[in-house]
Amino acid sequence: MEHIGSHNKLLVVTGPTATGKTNFALEIAREFQGEVISADSRQVYRGMDIGTGKDGKGSVHLYDVVNPDEEFSVAHFLRLAVSLIYEIQRKNSLPIVVGGTGLYIKALVEGIDTVNIPRNESLRSRLANLSVQELQQMVPKSVLEMMNNSDRNNPRRLIRKIEIMQENQNRHIKYHRRSFDTLQIGLTADGEYLLERIIQRVMDRVHKGIIEEIQQLLAMGYTWDLPAMNTIGYKEWKCYMESPSDEHKNEAIALWIRHEIQYAKRQLVWFKKQQNIRWFCINQEGYKEDMKRIIYMWYTSS
């Protein structure tokens, strides 16, 4: 399992939505003999293609790995991605992880301590209807004090904390960071330009048939309360699906665009704190050549 030299290289392409990450990654894959792995929490769902923008379907790993009513999380991503990376490296190819799900990328690059502690369904169902205050009372003061204010008020985080505490200590096996020789490329764009691209892309997806895609998902029995359906590009259509009209359609599109913009901003907040990402602005002349130069230098170094 030892990887040396160019055999343990890992290229990561990340950044906010609508910056052309996937297409760029596919281009690099062709030029550098690599394989693309998606690091996207929504592209894993089968049947959700248009709304999640699965470019290069057929030549990207980790698209379509579960059905929309199945569970998926960073832990699943990590297991799948790590074994794929090893496999690709073994073939002497370059693994290229591309995606905007910041947590997934971070988990892959920096490791994540408690991944080995799985969900405890019975515990979760017991806690499901408790209020934030009740949940807070279940975690020790010392732990609570270590949490920041927003986490302390976040039921999901509290439940996870409780879940972790319930596990016995020996399950606390830390996830050891794989020591990949990693280069992280970040793609971004000026505010104005990013907005234009987002709007353009939403309209494209409407034309490509997002409505039909959702109708199909609903026909297959998937419901609006699934986490998968709580996805930008899908959730906005609930009202329209229940009573189709031009008005509802326009509302859905407007909402979708807004959510997409908000999402991009949230991503940027996250990325601002991530170290070791080499950023490139896509509305700058020659950015692609610069990136390729950097990648080439890294790729050929030992």
Place this chain on the structure above:
RNA sequence: GCUGGGGUGGCGGAGUGGUCAAUCGCAACAGACUGUAAAUCUGUCGCCCGAAAGGGCUGCCCAGGUUCGAAUCCUGGUCCCAGCA
């Protein structure tokens, strides 16, 4: 033209004499984030001074009035909506 309803902060929408710079939702802005992360959560959100506590100013269509005190009551104006003509 008559009758009824209504005009509140960027928007939607509470409030019907004091505890109201005005619940709440949305938007906006700032931020958090280690098994739902395209998710979830936090803070700010009239203007000015202040790190904060706090203080000052303007304010619920407009103009007057009643009252110790009005977004809330009265009068007039104006605009919108519904019903009747």
